[in-house]
Amino acid sequence: MNFVVGASWCFGVAGILIGIAALAVFRQPLLALRVMLDLFIAAGLLRLSVDLSWAAIAGTVTAIAVRRVLTASLASDFDAATRRAHAS
Amino acid sequence: MTQSLYALDILPEWALRDMVDLMVRLIEACGAVVIMIGAIVAIVKFAVALSRRDINQFSAVRLSLARFLVLGLEFQLAADVLRTAISPSFEEIGKLAAIATIRTVLNYFLNREIAQEQAEIELAKAPRGPTSELPPAR
Numbered sequence: 509m510n511f512v513v514g515a516s517w518c519f520g521v522a523g524i525l526i527g528i529a530a531l532a533v534f535r536q537p538l539l540a541l542r543v544m545l546d547l548f549i550a551a552g553l554l555r556l557s558v559d560l561s562w563a564a565i566a567g568t569v570t571a572i573a574v575r576r577v578l579t580a581s582l583a584s585d586f587d588a589a590t591r592r593a594h595a596s
Numbered sequence: 597m598t599q600s601l602y603a604l605d606i607l608p609e610w611a612l613r614d615m616v617d618l619m620v621r622l623i624e625a626c627g628a629v630v631i632m633i634g635a636i637v638a639i640v641k642f643a644v645a646l647s648r649r650d651i652n653q654f655s656a657v658r659l660s661l662a663r664f665l666v667l668g669l670e671f672q673l674a675a676d677v678l679r680t681a682i683s684p685s686f687e688e689i690g691k692l693a694a695i696a697t698i699r700t701v702l703n704y705f706l707n708r709e710i711a712q713e714q715a716e717i718e719l720a721k722a723p724r725g726p727t728s729e730l731p732p733a734r
Contacts, residue, residue: 512632515632519639522635522639526639526642526646533646539651539654542658543658546638547635547639547661549665550635550665553672554631556698557625557627557631558628560691560695565691565694568698
C-alpha cells in the first residue's frame, strides 16, 4: 500500500519537473501543462486505488477539473492569438 | 431420511464475500500495475524526447501514456463493478459511485483525446496538400 502511495508522489514530482523542462525546451505552455496534468492524473488514479477516502476522491476530481478547464481555456486563447496573427 | 442441501451450505456469505474481495484486490492491483508501468515508461520516454528536443516524439509519448491510463481505468472500473456486490454500507456505496463516476468520465475524455491526438499525429506525418486542415481544438 505504502509503495503505491510513494509511487504516486514520485509521479506527481516527475510531472512538475517534466512540465517545467518541457516549457523550458519547447516554449509551449499548453504542451507542458498537458504533460504535467497527465502525470498528476496518473498519480491521482494510483492513489485512488489504495486510498478510498473522500479527500483522495476530491483531490482526483480537482486534478481532472483543473486539467479540463485550463487546457480548454489555454487552447482557445492560443487559437485566438494564432487567428489574430494570421489575420494581421 | 433425506438431507436437503441449500445454496448457503455450499457457498456461505462469508466465503462469497472473501472470494469477491480477493478478486477485487487482484483486478485493482492489475489496474495499478498497468498505470504504474505506463507512467514509468512515459517518464523515461519524456526524458529522452526532451534530451533530443523532439516535439513529435513528446506528443506520441503523451498518447501512449493516455492509452495506459485508459487500460488501467478499465481494470479499475471492473473492480468497482465487482465491489458493488459486497458493499454493505451506504457510505461505501456513495464512495464507490463517486469513484466509478470519476473513472468513467476520465475514460471518456481520455478516449476522446487519444482520437484527437492520433489524428493530429497522422496529419503531421501525412504530406501537406492544399485541402489539409488542422482538426478543431477542444
